[in-house]
Amino acid sequence: MNEYILIVDDESRMRKLIKDFLVAKGYNILEAEDGEQALQIFEEKADKINLILLDVMMPKLDGWSVLRQIRQNSKVPIIMLTARGEEQDELFGFELGVDEYISKPFSPKILVARVEAILKRTQGNNEKRKNYDGIEIDKEGRTVTVDGKAIELSLREYELLVYLIENENIALSRDKILMNVWNFDYYGDSRTIDSHIKKIRHKLGKKGKYIKTMRGVGYKFEVK
Amino acid sequence: MNEYILIVDDESRMRKLIKDFLVAKGYNILEAEDGEQALQIFEEKADKINLILLDVMMPKLDGWSVLRQIRQNSKVPIIMLTARGEEQDELFGFELGVDEYISKPFSPKILVARVEAILKRTQGNNEKRKNYDGIEIDKEGRTVTVDGKAIELSLREYELLVYLIENENIALSRDKILMNVWNFDYYGDSRTIDSHIKKIRHKLGKKGKYIKTMRGVGYKFEVK
DNA sequence: ATATTTATATAATTTTTTTATAAATATTAA
DNA sequence: TTAATATTTATAAAAAAATTATATAAATAT
Numbered sequence: 001m002n003e004y005i006l007i008v009d010d011e012s013r014m015r016k017l018i019k020d021f022l023v024a025k026g027y028n029i030l031e032a033e034d035g036e037q038a039l040q041i042f043e044e045k046a047d048k049i050n051l052i053l054l055d056v057m058m059p060k061l062d063g064w065s066v067l068r069q070i071r072q073n074s075k076v077p078i079i080m081l082t083a084r085g086e087e088q089d090e091l092f093g094f095e096l097g098v099d100e101y102i103s104k105p106f107s108p109k110i111l112v113a114r115v116e117a118i119l120k121r122t123q124g125n126n127e128k129r130k131n132y133d134g135i136e137i138d139k140e141g142r143t144v145t146v147d148g149k150a151i152e153l154s155l156r157e158y159e160l161l162v163y164l165i166e167n168e169n170i171a172l173s174r175d176k177i178l179m180n181v182w183n184f185d186y187y188g189d190s191r192t193i194d195s196h197i198k199k200i201r202h203k204l205g206k207k208g209k210y211i212k213t214m215r216g217v218g219y220k221f222e223v224k
Numbered sequence: 225m226n227e228y229i230l231i232v233d234d235e236s237r238m239r240k241l242i243k244d245f246l247v248a249k250g251y252n253i254l255e256a257e258d259g260e261q262a263l264q265i266f267e268e269k270a271d272k273i274n275l276i277l278l279d280v281m282m283p284k285l286d287g288w289s290v291l292r293q294i295r296q297n298s299k300v301p302i303i304m305l306t307a308r309g310e311e312q313d314e315l316f317g318f319e320l321g322v323d324e325y326i327s328k329p330f331s332p333k334i335l336v337a338r339v340e341a342i343l344k345r346t347q348g349n350n351e352k353r354k355n356y357d358g359i360e361i362d363k364e365g366r367t368v369t370v371d372g373k374a375i376e377l378s379l380r381e382y383e384l385l386v387y388l389i390e391n392e393n394i395a396l397s398r399d400k401i402l403m404n405v406w407n408f409d410y411y412g413d414s415r416t417i418d419s420h421i422k423k424i425r426h427k428l429g430k431k432g433k434y435i436k437t438m439r440g441v442g443y444k445f446e447v448k
Numbered sequence: 449a450t451a452t453t454t455a456t457a458t459a460a461t462t463t464t465t466t467t468a469t470a471a472a473t474a475t476t477a478a
Numbered sequence: 479t480t481a482a483t484a485t486t487t488a489t490a491a492a493a494a495a496a497t498t499a500t501a502t503a504a505a506t507a508t
Contacts, residue, residue: 024403117325141446142395142438154463155440192465194487201488215473215486378452414455418498439462439497 002139002162003119004048006030008038008066009055009081014104018053021108022115035061039069044179046074047167051119053111055081071097077118081106133223135207137162151203156181160196164211164221173218193218227343228272230254232262232290233279233305238328242277245332246339259285263293270298275343277335279305295321301342305330357447359431361386375427380405384420388435388445397442417443 005027009015012033019029030045032038035058042049052070056063063080070076079100100114134147142158144151153161160181164172174193197219201208212220229251233239236257243253254269256262259282266273276294280287287304294300303324324338358371366382368375377385384405388396398417421443425432436444 020403023397023399026400120325138393140394141444142441156464190466191487191489195465195489197487198489213487380453415498415500416454419454419500422499422501437498 003050004028006049006052008032010058035066038066051077053079171214171220227274228252230273230276232256234282259290262290276302301346381424392445395438395444
C-alpha cells in the first residue's frame with residue numbers, strides 16, 4: 001500500500017476533489033495541471049507512478065497527446081476523464097491503451113472503485129511485507145525490523161532504504177535517488193545521501209553491507 | 225481461528241482446488257454447487273459463516289442474484305470469482321457490496337492472501353469490545369476504560385482514538401486522519417491533531433505511549 | 449454557562465544538511 | 479609494477495531546518 005497516482009487536470013478544484021478521496025484511501029498523489037507538466041512529472045517519476053488519471057480537455061497538450069506519448073514506453077494504467085458526450089472517442093482511446101473511462105460528472109465512489117479495481121488487477125500480488133535476508137519492511141506500519149528486532153529510521157532514512165530495496169539489484173545514481181527520495185527540485189549536493197546511507201548501514205548492523213557502494217555512480221541494494 | 229468459508233461454484237474441480245488450499249490454512253469449508261444451494265446453506269448457517277467465495281456464472285441462480293439476496297440481511301464478506309473479461313461488471317458489484325474480485329484463472333496464493341486480508345479486516349472490526357493491553361473500547365457504550373477504570377474522552381478524542389486503534393500498527397498520515405476523523409477538508413495547518421493527541425495520551429496515562437509519533441508522517445497506534 | 453474544539457505562540461526535540469577530515473579507490477606517471 | 483596524485487566515498491560532529499509537544503487563549507458548540 002504505497003501507490004502513487006498522478007492526477008492530470010487543468011481545473012484545480014477537480015484535482016483537489018479527486019485527491020482528497022484518494023488520499024483518504026491511502027494513496028499518494030502527484031498533480032499536474034496540464035499535459036506538458038504531466039509528461040515532465042511522469043518522466044521523472046515513471047517508476048513510482050502506478051496509475052494516471054488523465055483529463056482529456058486541457059490547454060497546451062490535451063489528454064490524447066499525453067496518452068500517446070506515455071504509451072510509447074510505458075504500460076502504466078491510465079484512466080481517462082471525459083466530459084459527457086465524448087463517448088465517440090472512446091473506441092479510439094482503447095486502441096491507444098486506455099484502461100478505463102470515467103465521464104464527468106462522476107461520483108467519487110465510482111472513481112475510487114475503478115481506481116482500486118484497476119490497481120488490484122495490475123498490481124497483482126503486492127505483498128505488504130517483504131523480507132530480504134532478515135531485513136523486513138512493513139509498509140503499512142512504516143517500520144523496519146532486522147532479524148525480528150525493530151530499528152528506528154527517520155523519514156528520509158526509511159524512504160531511502162525502501163527505494164533502494166524496491167530497486168533491488170539495480171544500481172541507482174545519486175541523481176535518480178535525489179529525484180525519487182527527495183523532492184523534484186533539490187539543489188543541495190554535498191554528501192547528503194552519503195550521510196543517510198551511513199546511518200542506515202549502521203542501523204542495519206551486519207546487514208548494512210547489503211547496501212553496496214557503486215563508485216562513480218551511486219548505490220545498490222543487493223543481498224548475496 | 226475457527227472460521228467458516230462457503231465456496232459456491234458449479235465446477236466441483238474448482239471447489240476442490242480452493243478447498244484444499246483453504247483447509248491447509250486451517251479454515252473450515254462449506255460447499256454449494258449452485259446459487260440455490262448456496263442460499264439454503266447460508267440461511268441455515270449464516271451466523272457461522274465468515275466469508276463467501278462466490279462464482280458469478282452458475283446454473284439455476286447466478287452469482288449476482290445470490291449476492292443480492294444475501295445482502296438483503298447480511299454483511300458477510302463476499303469475494304466474487306469472475307471469468308476474465310467480466311471486469312465491466314465490477315463496479316456494479318461494488319455497489320452491491322462485493323468486497324473483492326478474483327478473476328479466473330487465479331493463483332491459489334493470491335486467493336489465500338485475499339481471503340486472509342479480508343478476514344483480518346472484518347474480524348477485527350466486528351467485535352464490539354477489544355482490549356489493547358488494558359485499553360478497552362466499548363463501541364456500543366462509546367466508552368473507554370484503562371485497566372478497568374473509565375476515562376472521559378470528548379467526541380473528537382474518542383473518535384480519534386478509535387480511528388487510531390482500528391488501524392492498529394498502521395502509520396496514519398495527518399491528511400488521512402483529518403479525512404477520516406474530521407470528515408471535511410481543512411485549510412491551514414494548525415496543530416489541531418497534535419492537541420487532541422496530547423490530551424488523549426494524557427488521559428491514557430502510562431498507556432499513552434502506545435500512540436507513536438511518526439515524524440514527518442503522522443501517528444500510529446502500536447501496542448508492544 | 450460550560451465544555452469542547454481550534455488557533456497561536458513558543459519550547460523541545462528530532463531530522464536533515466553542511467562541513468571538514470579521513471579513508472578508500474582509481475588514475476597517472478615514472 | 480610502484481609511487482604519487484587525484485577522485486570519490488566514509489565518517490563524525492556541528493549547524494541549520496523542520497517537526498512535534500505543550501500551554502494558553504480564542505472561538506465554537508452544547
